Amino acid sequence: MTLSVPRARRPICSDDDTGPVTVPALFCYHRAPWRNRGRPKHTYQHADPQPCPGRPFMHKVLTYIRHLFLAAVLAGGTWLLWPPAEEEPEQGDAPGAAHRSENVDYVIKFSPGFQYMPGNVPYGIGDPLKGLADVIDDFEAFYEKEEGLNVRIQVVTIPGVREYLVAQLGSGLAPDIINVNVEDVWVDTQKGWYVPLDAFLEAPNTWVRRQGNPNQPGYEQWWDMFKYQAISRGKAAPDNRNYAVSFDMIETGIYYNKTIFREVGVEPPETWEDWMLVMNKLQEAGYIPLLMVLWSFNDWAVDLFFDQLYYGILPGIDLLQDPVREQYLEGYLDADEITFLNQKGFFTKKDPRYLEIWRLMREMRQYVNRNLTSQDPVREFVTQRGAQFWNHSGLVYRFDADPELDFEWGVFYLPPFTKQTTPYASETEMCVIGGSGTQLEVTNSAIRDTDPALPMEERIEQSRRLRVVIDFFQFIMLPENYVRIVNEYPGLMPNVCGVDPLPVLEPFERILDRRYTTTKWLFTFDLKFSEIQQRMLELYLNNGVELDEFMDWQTNNIAAAAQNHIRRKGVAMEEMEAAWQRLAPVRTHYEG
Structure with missing residues (x-):
């Protein structure tokens, strides 16, 4: 960077260009060593006999900025690693706020991906998305009425960076349901970060059972609701367990x-x-x-x-x-x-x-x-x-x-x-x-109400929180709820029987x-x-x-x-x- 000095106060060298140079204190600066190579070495002195204010002042400013930055990093790290708080509601217009009382039994965090994020405007075209928010409102209201539990579904985002996800999963702070490519899940199945879903997929969808129609897909097994069986069931991990639900399709x-x-x-x-x-x-x-x-x-x-x-x-x-x-x-x-x-x-x-x-x-x-x-x-x-x-x-x-x-x-x-x-x-x-487009997994956060030392099967059996998570998961896959989410705009193709893709997606459906x-x-x-x-x-x-x-x-x-x-x-x-x-x-x- 070139420092511009007003002409009237420009430093003046001695006749032999090697003597002292008088520099007004206001413009005192320190030449980098590489800039003196091959040049006469001047001795700098100030017009008035006082210490150069430039270096100490800038040193204080930079030190202050550095301390502020470190404090911010420390505060952010503390917040990320802070143990999960009790299930308490937050203020705001989050999905389901209209149906909540002050005492919340469970706060379930759900990261669906930007494609369904309430309030998002895909490609800046059209109205903000609200399909998922509407379904969440219905679930919270119904669950409070029928189950007597005040459940809050909190929609969150997580960065698409594996290192961040690993830190969240390793500390037990990940959302209860997340959207991660199943191939990334496979490499971590031995770590206990993800809940195998086979027992739930092979059992009835409880909401379909409540409707009482034995001919409806999902009445015998949740698996039966999936339109693309080959792709959906083919997502089993190398340990033969299923950790992911293929929520929709993309091609x-x-x-x-x-x-x-x-x-x-x-x-x-x-x-x-x-x-x-x-x-x-x-x-x-x-x-x-x-x-x-x-x-x-x-x-x-x-x-x-x-x-x-x-x-x-x-x-x-x-x-x-x-x-x-x-x-x-x-x-x-x-x-x-x-x-x-x-x-x-x-x-x-x-x-x-x-x-x-x-x-x-x-x-x-x-x-x-x-x-x-x-x-x-x-x-x-x-x-x-x-x-x-x-x-x-x-x-x-x-x-x-x-x-x-x-x-x-x-x-x-x-x-x-x-x-x-x-x-x-x-x-x-x-x-x-x-x-598989949106691939949803249930994380170890969903079973955090159990002893981590227990085998995964026992934790699944004991966890009341997991039951709520699965109930919500199955609720959003009922055709009448699912269509409001996936078909709110054309982009991803439905993977639930009884829900047809929007006409403009027909070429991709053929593929x-x-x-x-x-x-x-x-x-x-x-x-x-x-x-x-x-x-x-x-x-x-x-x-x-x-x-x-x-x-x-x-x-x-x-x-x-x-x-x-x-x-x-x-x-x-x-x-x-x-x-x-x-x-x-x-x-x-x-x-x-």
Whole structure:
């Protein structure tokens, strides 16, 4: 920073430019050592014989600011770690306030995600959301009348940062019901942070039972209420327990500008080669063919490309058939199997299919917007600079409700690879990579009225608080309540029987009828693995490194993650080795 000194008071050097320099005290400053290199060393003195006020004064100011900051951090940390208070109501207009008396029996904290947060205005369009708040009001009023308990449901938000969530769960301060991707839950099931829900899912929904109709889904089992059984039941953890409820569904697709397609003379493609030709024509016409962000490459593209290349050899490498999940997931490769297969040379630079994932991704990159990290693809699509946009179903509302959108748009799904694309193509349709949207779990906060030293099963049996949490959970999934929440605006698709999706979501509903993906790489290993992959993928896609160097990094990244998985969890290597040997004849027919 340059300090400007008024001309009349500018310091004056001696004739030889090495003598003392007189500086008015007001402008006293201290030159940084690096700024004196190669210059005459002046001796600074003040016009009046008093100590320089600059350094002590600034030192006091900075010290004061530092102390204030540390005090704020200390206060915030104390608040976060403070033991849970007694169940007391708070003032304000929280959901259910109209039905509460002053004495609250239970305060249940619920983090549904921004998509259902009361008062939120999705994409800044339309009225604030109120569906969940209305259902909460009904629950609180009914529970006080029928059960004699004054329950407050407090809707809260939690940052989408794993470190924050781990701190909350480890201290027992997490919301009672939270929205977390189930793959993140799986890695923590042994820690007692999440309540297994099987006993409740396999029992009747108490609210359906009260209604007395034995033909209504949920009368025998809560499970029966879920529309997408394969996806919902397929979320069982590797320990065969269910910790998550798939509250709704989400899927990705290619939004495309029909007006531009007609102008250029192209149609939604049937094969991967067709799509590359379509994008080439769009590019020649001056449009950005496909809008994407880096995260979409690292998550969705990796999983779809992997499935297209490995699904055909799955019978020879699917080593563990989980008795609970297999009938729904149809050959999902979990972290244990990925780890074992990596020891056999899969997912390395010597694996030709794995190389093809990244080669084809680089080939596709030429048709995608240049900036993958900071460019706003929504803006590029609505201003018609981009002709296609790969994103999730939640954006339907953004486009459907925009009164200024002056073009016709539609949705199609990515077309399959063929043998012309790569000799390793499985030649099967692209699979589902979305599936469960809002995934709700019950945390250890719901059983905090029990002794933590007891086994989980005993805590579940003893907890009165958990009973209230489950009652609320099941209440919001009654069709007449659920429809007010999920269908308040189009974005996510219902997963409760008897509740149809809004018409504009129909293309995504068709996509959901496909089989589920072979694996979800982003959730297979720890966060470090995913971050390294994304950093190196960005460099590779932007021509910072070539395929060979990228594969060196990726091979080492997977090897390190696999070893870490073995150390943390322990892997049944002998069991999988036996399966590997048993399936050897099947693999003899595989190319590569």
